[in-house]
Amino acid sequence: MKKSIKVSISLVLFVVTVLLSTTGVYAQDKIVMSDFYLPFEVYQGEGDVSVVLDAYSEEINSYLILEKFDKLTYKDNEVDEKYYEISDVDNLVKITLKEEYLRTFDDDTYYFDAVFERIDIGLKLYVITEKAIVKDVVFKNTWNGKESAGFVISGIDYPLGADLIEYISLNGKKLDKNDYVSNFMGNSGFVAITKDYLDTLPAGTYIFDVEFLSVSGIKLELTIPDFYCKGDADGNGNVTAADARLVLRASAKLEKLTAEATACCDVNNDNVINSSDARKILRASAKLESF
Numbered sequence: 001m002k003k004s005i006k007v008s009i010s011l012v013l014f015v016v017t018v019l020l021s022t023t024g025v026y027a028q029d030k031i032v033m034s035d036f037y038l039p040f041e042v043y044q045g046e047g048d049v050s051v052v053l054d055a056y057s058e059e060i061n062s063y064l065i066l067e068k069f070d071k072l073t074y075k076d077n078e079v080d081e082k083y084y085e086i087s088d089v090d091n092l093v094k095i096t097l098k099e100e101y102l103r104t105f106d107d108d109t110y111y112f113d114a115v116f117e118r119i120d121i122g123l124k125l126y127v128i129t130e131k132a133i134v135k136d137v138v139f140k141n142t143w144n145g146k147e148s149a150g151f152v153i154s155g156i157d158y159p160l161g162a163d164l165i166e167y168i169s170l171n172g173k174k175l176d177k178n179d180y181v182s183n184f185m186g187n188s189g190f191v192a193i194t195k196d197y198l199d200t201l202p203a204g205t206y207i208f209d210v211e212f213l214s215v216s217g218i219k220l221e222l223t224i225p226d227f228y229c230k231g232d233a234d235g236n237g238n239v240t241a242a243d244a245r246l247v248l249r250a251s252a253k254l255e256k257l258t259a260e261a262t263a264c265c266d267v268n269n270d271n272v273i274n275s276s277d278a279r280k281i282l283r284a285s286a287k288l289e290s291f
């Protein structure tokens, strides 16, 4: 849990830092946090939803104070004050959208701006009253054994967000929140399963289920190669000159190796298949070298 929070907080800080450095903070300029959104609680069809404006940056937070609040806007139109409440919680501003207003939104993701004297901060509202079920949506990858295994998730017509992932499971067993990281913008993003977790799995093909609040049925198919296959490009169980030849041809783009063979044949672990891998494999086949 702690690790994933740290990851997302550092990501936010990174975004904030980049934004500050690109927008420039001058005495009179207004700071606009483009592509940065704090999420309201998910509206699931009843009740009010709130967001506490904590940008994880003392500097930004110093502009987000109740006395300096001007208005809330949606698509550049001011939201009528009867539709929301604004309050102070431990020196942070809290904005609550009222249910009568929320009921006017269909399922989707909506973007607001909280306008303060010195800063405009983006707010994101997920309205999810029905969970969609998709079928045959499988994202595939082959693990390289060296880092986390990432999956780009896109082409799904429902709101997706890192904060909308309820859980990821393998054969019905939920992964710990430390076992993956995720980042989404709009309806696409990525999920990466950590190396530490994958190191616990033997070679094979695994299907992970990603359960979003908004969508059920998205699957991640990950192949974990047998990393003892080192150098065996043709998968016949032995390392021979034929493997070296295949790797050399692959490095010259004359041949295409499978993802699994690619993971096996990057014997010098530099993430590319080239002639030095072929050379090492040739030497290994002649017992002049071992991996």
Ligand SMILES: [Ca+2]
Pocket (backbone or CB within 6 Å): 231, 232, 233, 234, 235, 236, 237, 238, 239, 240, 243
């Ligand atoms: Ca072979």
Ligand SMILES: [Ca+2]
Pocket (backbone or CB within 6 Å): 265, 266, 267, 268, 269, 270, 271, 272, 273, 274, 277
């Ligand atoms: Ca290599």
